[in-house]
Amino acid sequence: MVDKLNEFQPDYAVSPGEVLSVELELRGMTQQELARRTGITPKHIISIQKAKSAITPETAIKFERALGMPVGYWLNLEANYQEILARQSEEEQLERDLDWLKRIPINAMAKLNWIEKVRDKKGQLVEVLRFFGIANVSQWDDVWPSLNVAYRQNQTHKVFPEAVSAWLRQGELKAASIACAPYNKAKFREVLDEVRTLTTAKPANFAPAMQELCAMAGVAVVFVPCLPKTGVSGATRWLNKDKAIIQLSLRYKTDDHLWFTFFHEAGHILLHGKKELFLEGPNGLDQDKEHQANVFAEHELIPKKAFAKFITCRSFKKDSIAAFAKSMGIAPGIVVGQLQHKGLLDVRFCNDLKQRFKWAHE
Helix, strand or coil: CCCCCCCCCCCCCCCHHHHHHHHHHHHCCCHHHHHHHHCCCHHHHHHHHCCCCCCCHHHHHHHHHHHCCCHHHHHHHHHHHHHHHHHHHHHHHHHHHHHHHHHCCHHHHHHCCCCCCCCCHHHHHHHHHHHHCCCCHHHHHHHHHHCCCEEEECCCCCCCHHHHHHHHHHHHHHHHCCCCCCCCHHHHHHHHHHHHHHHHCCHHHHHHHHHHHHHCCCEEEEECCCCCCCCEEEEEEEEECCEEEEEECCCCCEHHHHHHHHHHHHHHHHHCCCCCCECCHHHCCCHHHHHHHHHHHHHHHCCHHHHHHHHHHCCCCHHHHHHHHHHHCCCHHHHHHHHHHCCCCCCCCCHHHCCECCCCCC
């Protein structure tokens, strides 16, 4: 946002009716005489003078002929008056909404270059509203809680819906730049098998490849850093009936969490409706559907029968885990993550088999 220098914006408004009253006084003309000359009723002229009625183009034409002052003059007076009133109303609204900014992670968003940091609080609020693509704070209540969102989040920390929506909004903006074919369920199901083979690759290779593959099936995959007060690992929602978003935060920065989250969100796309709202735990998420997405992710990454056979040994060493992962065509960290999650392997063991990620800005 660029500050405008030397631009005068008055904090008071002079109505066209006040100007009209002055012009009539200068001419010694009464309201009744102006009414006879223009065909406008005295009552309506008084209403204009008291700023209860606006000057329309038709009225401006009549004033031009009766008073000799151009149509544009009267219309400009009216337009400037209405603009000043609107700005005054907007300033009052911004003042009332300033507390809302406390729930927005301004510093983190500015550090990521999502928004510009502004010294003036009202200017900062305007910048945040532009980021969200809403006119004022009341529109946030209308737009964001109704989004078709399913996100996996940690319930042990306080979550700010406004911060979550900022993260989601950035994903939406990034997804808009990804050209996708119309959503095709069968194609997406097919694509997931190809994406699974990317789990052993490095981020520089797997990220663009999975984005390209999913885009062919109508799903935009975006990577967006997690914000404070969100606790979000991933989210899924539909921009429209033909385009879905899978948004990933790399919150835990290990391959087991990243890939499980991706396939979890893919499960929501394949198994659940396009208009549903998924919120986890105490926020009201449908636990049955969350469980379905978890099971889908588990079995997509490691086939159920193969995993059941592998865990019968009950002795998990690095070599055996790596060998099993290789036979499955997946990264060994994924196997470690599932063993740890099921309580079959101590969370302190075999973590060096996991691939760790970090953002470029870190």
